[in-house]
Amino acid sequence: MSGPEMDLGERSDPSRAVAFSDAIFAIIITLLVLDLRVPDVPPGRLLSGLLGQWPSYVAYLASYSYVAVVWLNHKAAFNRIRQVDRGLHWMNLFVLFTTALLPFPTIVVSHALQEHDNADQRVAIAFYAMVGGLLCATWLAFYHYLARHPDLLKEQVKDGFFHVERFRAAAGVVLYVLAGVIGYLVAPLVGLAVFLVPPVFYAVTSAGLYQFRMTRRITRRFRPPRD
Template identity: 30%
Template sequence: MPYGRLSLHMAPSFRLESTETDRLVAFSDAVIAIAITLLVLELSVPTLPAGSTVAVLPTVIAEQWHEYLAYLLSFLVIALYWVLHRRVFIHIDRHSRGILWFNLLFLLFIALIPYATGVFVTYPSQLGVVVYAVMLALTGFSLTLLWGYASRKQLIEAGLASRTVEIQAARFLASPILLLMSAVIAVFDPTIAILSWVLLVPINAVFESRLIASLEDSPIESETPP
């Protein structure tokens, strides 16, 4: 078949593919669900010292605090990134090869979070904190790239206010910037770096309130599910 005729036959299928985002979202949800489930494997069953009684079990469990912290934080961060990823595809009504590859980059880092959690659990000091924070930051930056590409290529729904697009971009950037800063802090004091992660909660709450206010200002956006 001549190339020109082949292109004519393929063009409609490419147009149809660009509007089909259900499989992309379903695949992403599956990868995120697997990653968040694998986190529990990093929790080890406490081992009692030889010759000790079960009475020391609470102490042994307490000594594993970094494992529980890593599990809880990783669960919450992956959950947050899932919420933000969902927000991205609520507003994207078509996609391109660029969207596919940026989404796969995001999933690549999501899949590595259980590994980073394992490093942090094994080395809950400078090395573990730096690796963990950098991996979470790269995940956030990849999601920011996905949103930036979609908005720049005008793949998001028509009528979405530019202010909402900017708030979304700022929110996507906020968490990874904080995490990257904590990685730098960890070089000098890992404990302060870990404590700085608490700031993720108020920072995301502030951006969430601003985003809701922006959505309420737009008739088109107010119909979008929260």
């Protein structure tokens, strides 16, 4: 079999990968909400019961935000992809695999914080950080693959775009490792607070660091002069 014929068999339009990924993201977000339950309290104590479940709300917010920005980054990446080969399919499946893990550590963190056992809370925060860092690592591999295979990208994609995007993924790995270390060695609640930082960072830069820098330049250019 010749090279071009093999390429036709191994490469495909990205639409099927995007549709499959969107379905997985929808299922993951649905699973996250299952840990939010009506508190088992006696009559007249509903308010205190709801307030006592605040760890579930924080964990849900952190994980929902993370899945949301993963979807935004996924969309931004595939908007720049012209074709998908077998290797990129595997990179995408790794990203989906680690994203699908998020509901589990979310429940672990929620339950540990409500049980008020400091040792379990430290382990739970470290466990969540490990999964979050692993997800960022799969994005690093995903971006690295695209940087090494520019022939899969659309012609208008800037040279080196995904080379730069690897920095975003590496920054996430560092942030989650930092959150895990702080949560385990210092204070679990501080580590939990750090978990809210990566989703904000990825949301702001979801269109890419190139677009983020361009937006900042435009904002400075049209900023009204100070009196």
